Amino acid sequence: GESVGLHLPTLSVQEGDNSIINCAYSNSASDYFIWYKQESGKGPQFIIDIRSNMDKRQGQRVTVLLNKTVKHLSLQIAATQPGDSAVYFCAENAWRDDKIIFGKGTRLHILP
Amino acid sequence: KAGVTQTPRYLIKTRGQQVTLSCSPISGHRSVSWYQQTPGQGLQFLFEYFSETQRNKGNFPGRFSGRQFSNSRSEMNVSTLELGDSALYLCASSVGQGSYEQYFGPGTRLTVT
Numbered sequence: 001g002e003s004v005g006l007h008l009p010t011l012s013v014q015e016g017d018n019s020i021i022n023c024a025y026s027n028s029a030s031d032y033f034i035w036y037k038q039e040s041g042k043g044p045q046f047i048i049d050i051r052s053n054m055d056k057r058q059g060q061r062v063t064v065l066l067n068k069t070v071k072h073l074s075l076q077i078a079a080t081q082p083g084d085s086a087v088y089f090c091a092e093n094a095w096r097d098d099k100i101i102f103g104k105g106t107r108l109h110i111l112p
Numbered sequence: 113k114a115g116v117t118q119t120p121r122y123l124i125k126t127r128g129q130q131v132t133l134s135c136s137p138i139s140g141h142r143s144v145s146w147y148q149q150t151p152g153q154g155l156q157f158l159f160e161y162f163s164e165t166q167r168n169k170g171n172f173p174g175r176f177s178g179r180q181f182s183n184s185r186s187e188m189n190v191s192t193l194e195l196g197d198s199a200l201y202l203c204a205s206s207v208g209q210g211s212y213e214q215y216f217g218p219g220t221r222l223t224v225t
Contacts, residue, residue, distance in 0.1 A: 032212060043116070043202050043216030044155070089155065093212060099168055100145075100212060102155035 012109040019077040021106050023090035026071060030092040034100070035064060035075045039086045047075070047088075077108075085110045114139065116205050116217035124223045130191040133220045137184050137205030143167075144186040145214060146178060149200040158201075161186055162208070190222075198224045 036044035146158040157170040161180035204214035
């Protein structure tokens with residue numbers, strides 16, 4: 001089975017609040033992690049990535065946190081907007097394996 | 113710059129038939145990867161091509177095959193279709209070997225009846 005999994009399949013957040021999407025991974029050899037966003041009818045869209053030598057990386061309104069001790073990855077979206085409604089996937093890669101393994105995905109609902 | 117394009121967008125086939133899907137990467141991108149997306153299994157890696165060579169392959173049967181042309185365009189073929197092959201097939205391109213900032217196309221929705 002896949003080594004990347006997600007804690008919650010669906011997350012509902014009030015517009016304007018911050019969203020936190022979590023992901024667990026089991027392969028300690030994974031050294032590269034990516035978050036993707038997939039809107040209905042579209043392919044996944046790259047959001048942000050992080051390498052295992054980092055704990056945190058920030059982008060525009062998004063922050064990815066990596067905790068290697070507990071093999072946990074999270075995506076924080078600040079001031080969630082209606083356009084953030086989508087399914088979010090975490091993915092991992094181990095340089096030896098050289099394949100990207102995707103998690104099952106979390107659907108983010110934005111409440112008005 | 114145009115994004116990744118996939119053709120056709122929708123396809124209906126019957127069991128036992130074969131199908132060929134096409135992917136045109138972003139101009140200048142030399143690596144193309146294929147994924148199968150289903151509600152039950154999520155996104156699963158099929159294979160990756162770089163400079164017309166298959167670099168990596170996922171855990172799919174030999175009925176699934178692909179190739180890449182000198183202009184980086186790629187095709188994947190599924191022979192002897194089964195009902196379980198119904199899925200969204202996604203193609204992603206990246207600049208080069210070892211680059212994981214992938215750009216996905218909209219996918220081809222394959223329905224096998």
